[in-house]
Amino acid sequence: MKEYQAVIVENKEIANGICSVTFALPVATKVRAGQFGDIAVGGTHLLRRPIAICKVEENLVTFCYQVKGEGTQRLKEMKVGEETSVLMPLGNGFFVEETEKEVALVGGGVGIFPLISVLREYAGKKTINAYMGFRNKGAVCGLEEFEKADKFVGVTDDGSYGEKMNSVQAFAADLEKGYRPDVVLSCGPLPMLKALKKLVEEKNIPCYVSLEERMGCGIGACLVCVCDLSSGAKARVCKDGPVFNVTEVEL
Amino acid sequence: MANLSVNLCGVALKNPVIAASGTFGFGREFHELYDIGTLGGVSTKGLTNELRLGNPTPRIAESRGVILNAVGLQNPGVKHFIDYDLDWLKGTGTAVIANVAGKTLEDYQAICETLDGKVDMIELNISCPNVKSGGMAFGIKPETVEEVTRVAKSGLKKTPLMVKLSPNVESIATNALAAQSGGADCVSLINTLTGMAIDIERRKPIIANNTGGVSGAGVKPIAVRMVYEVAQAVKIPVVGMGGITRAEDAIEFLMAGATAVQVGTANFTDPYAMPKIIQGLDAWCDKHGVKNVSELTGTLTLNQR
Numbered sequence: 001m002k003e004y005q006a007v008i009v010e011n012k013e014i015a016n017g018i019c020s021v022t023f024a025l026p027v028a029t030k031v032r033a034g035q036f037g038d039i040a041v042g043g044t045h046l047l048r049r050p051i052a053i054c055k056v057e058e059n060l061v062t063f064c065y066q067v068k069g070e071g072t073q074r075l076k077e078m079k080v081g082e083e084t085s086v087l088m089p090l091g092n093g094f095f096v097e098e099t100e101k102e103v104a105l106v107g108g109g110v111g112i113f114p115l116i117s118v119l120r121e122y123a124g125k126k127t128i129n130a131y132m133g134f135r136n137k138g139a140v141c142g143l144e145e146f147e148k149a150d151k152f153v154g155v156t157d158d159g160s161y162g163e164k165m166n167s168v169q170a171f172a173a174d175l176e177k178g179y180r181p182d183v184v185l186s187c188g189p190l191p192m193l194k195a196l197k198k199l200v201e202e203k204n205i206p207c208y209v210s211l212e213e214r215m216g217c218g219i220g221a222c223l224v225c226v227c228d229l230s231s232g233a234k235a236r237v238c239k240d241g242p243v244f245n246v247t248e249v250e251l
Numbered sequence: 252m253a254n255l256s257v258n259l260c261g262v263a264l265k266n267p268v269i270a271a272s273g274t275f276g277f278g279r280e281f282h283e284l285y286d287i288g289t290l291g292g293v294s295t296k297g298l299t300n301e302l303r304l305g306n307p308t309p310r311i312a313e314s315r316g317v318i319l320n321a322v323g324l325q326n327p328g329v330k331h332f333i334d335y336d337l338d339w340l341k342g343t344g345t346a347v348i349a350n351v352a353g354k355t356l357e358d359y360q361a362i363c364e365t366l367d368g369k370v371d372m373i374e375l376n377i378s379c380p381n382v383k384s385g386g387m388a389f390g391i392k393p394e395t396v397e398e399v400t401r402v403a404k405s406g407l408k409k410t411p412l413m414v415k416l417s418p419n420v421e422s423i424a425t426n427a428l429a430a431q432s433g434g435a436d437c438v439s440l441i442n443t444l445t446g447m448a449i450d451i452e453r454r455k456p457i458i459a460n461n462t463g464g465v466s467g468a469g470v471k472p473i474a475v476r477m478v479y480e481v482a483q484a485v486k487i488p489v490v491g492m493g494g495i496t497r498a499e500d501a502i503e504f505l506m507a508g509a510t511a512v513q514v515g516t517a518n519f520t521d522p523y524a525m526p527k528i529i530q531g532l533d534a535w536c537d538k539h540g541v542k543n544v545s546e547l548t549g550t551l552t553l554n555q556r
Contacts, residue, residue, distance in 0.1 A: 001283055003522060044315035046467045046520045071313070087522065214309040216320065217519050219283070221276035223296070223325045224311045234304055234325060239280070 001219065006086040008078055015141035019076050022062045023086055031056050033117040034210055034243050037063060037088030038218035041074045049075060050215045052114040053089060064113040090218055091242045094118050094185050094208060101126055104181035106171045106196055108133040108188030114210050116145045118185055123148035133167035136160045168195045175203060190251060197246045207246040213237040253536030254543045259511050260411045260436040260488055262371050264291035264346050266529050267544060268501065271492055271515030272297055272350035272374060273322065277336040278343065284522050288344035291511060297350045297376050300362050302328040312448040312457035316469030318516055319446050321460035324352055329365050337369060352376040356402045363406030373410055375403050378417030378442040390417040393429035400433025411436035413490065419445050423477050424484040431485045439490035439513060440481060441474045467516040470494045475507050482508020482549060496524065498531025505547040
C-alpha cells in the first residue's frame, strides 16, 4: 500500500454509465488480481472512492467504475493531465491455488472488472470460463478482455445481448452439462452473489467472492466497511477482504 | 524549528496533534504508511469493557464538505486492547489516549480502573451519538456529565482524565464546567454533530442507523466557536477538534483556546494529513517568529463591536 500522485492519461465512457480511467503512476507497480485503489476525487468530497483495479501495465493503472453519485461523476469529469492521489494496492485480492486448474469467473455489472484483472493474471496458466451478466446491450463492455478466456458466456437481463438470464444461471447451465471448475471467483450485485453462494454450496465447489461496501479510510482503521462472517465475527471489507471464501461470509 | 511540544495536564506531547478516536483504529494501519510515533498522541478506537460488534452497514455517507458515520462503537473490548495493542502502540513513542465508553456508571468506573496507570490519558466518550447505550445518556445534561466524570475519576489514581463533549447540547460551555466540577483534567470537543443523509431513490436514510455523526471540514467554524466558548469558561486545558484538515485550521483552534488538537476525518481524505499538519505548524511558527507552539493558545482577540 502506497500513496501515489497519479496523472490521468485516459478517462472515457466504455458503456452506458460505465467509465474507464487510466492513471500514470510515477513508478511501475505490481498488484494482485482483485485488489483495489482508493482515488481522491477532490472538490468537496472528503471520502476517496474505492474502485477495482482492472489492468496494470508497468506504471499505467486502469480502473473501471460506474457513474453512480457525485463522487464518481466528478471522477468522470476529471481531465487527461489532471493529477490526483491514489492509494493502492488495497485489499487481499483473488488468489488461485497451484492445484486449481479450472477456474470459473462469474460476474455481474461493474463486478466484471475485478474479474478481468484475474483473466489478465491467469490467462494461459489456467483454464478459465467466464460468465458475465450485463443489464442490457448498451452496458456490455470488456469483450476484448474476455477473448482471453477459454470460454466466454455473456448474458443480459433483457436478452438484448446473449441469452436473457443472469450470469449465475449461465454458469448453472454449464454445471448441469457436467462442467465442474476447481474454483469459482465472483463479483457482482448482492442478489447475484447470494444465488451463487446457494448454488456452489449445494454443489460443494470452492468459491471466493469480492464484496462491495461503503468505505471510510480504505486501509482497515475505521471499521466502517465491515461484513458479517459465519463465525459471528465482523471482517473489514477493505483490509480483510474484499475477497472472502463464500462459505465463511454472510451475504 | 519551533518547539512544538505541549504539556497537556501533565502529559508531555511531542506536538499538539492527536489522532481522533474512531478514525485511526489503534494506529497499526496508518503505521504502514508513516511512523505514528511522530504524532503528539493517538486517541484509540472507543473501547468498552466487552467486545462490541457495532451497527449494521452502511455505516458511512458523504455530504458536500462533511461525512456522516454511525459505526456504533465496534471494538474488541478493553482486555483485547491491553493484551494485543497497548504495548505495541506505546512502543511507537506516541502518547496513548484510551477512548472509553460504557452503558452504566459502573461500566465507566470499571474500564477506568482497568486502564489506570497503563495509558497516558483516558478520554471519556460520553457523547457517542450513534449508540443508545454509548454514553450519550450521560453527555447531554450537565448534572449527568458531572456525575459520570466523578465516577470515572474515582477509578483513576494515576492517569489523567479528558472528557469528550457533545455539541448536540443546550450549552457546551455549561457541560464543560460540569466536567471540570466532576474532576476532569481536561476536555476535548467537539464530538460529531448528529445528522441525516437521504437516498432519494429509496426514500430512506443512507446510513443503516438512520442518523450519523457529522464531521469533516464543513463543521470547523462550529467547532472553533464552541472551543472558544469552552476555553473562556473553564480553567482546565481544552483539546479542540472538528474539521481540522490543514495546519492553519489547527492554529485557529489553538488561538481559540485549545492546548492541543485532534484530527479525524482528514485522515480519510489524506492518510498523511497529520504529518503534514505537524510540518505545517512548524513552518507557520518559524515564519511568524513563534518559538513555542504553546504560545499560540488563547491568543485570539475579538473584534470590537
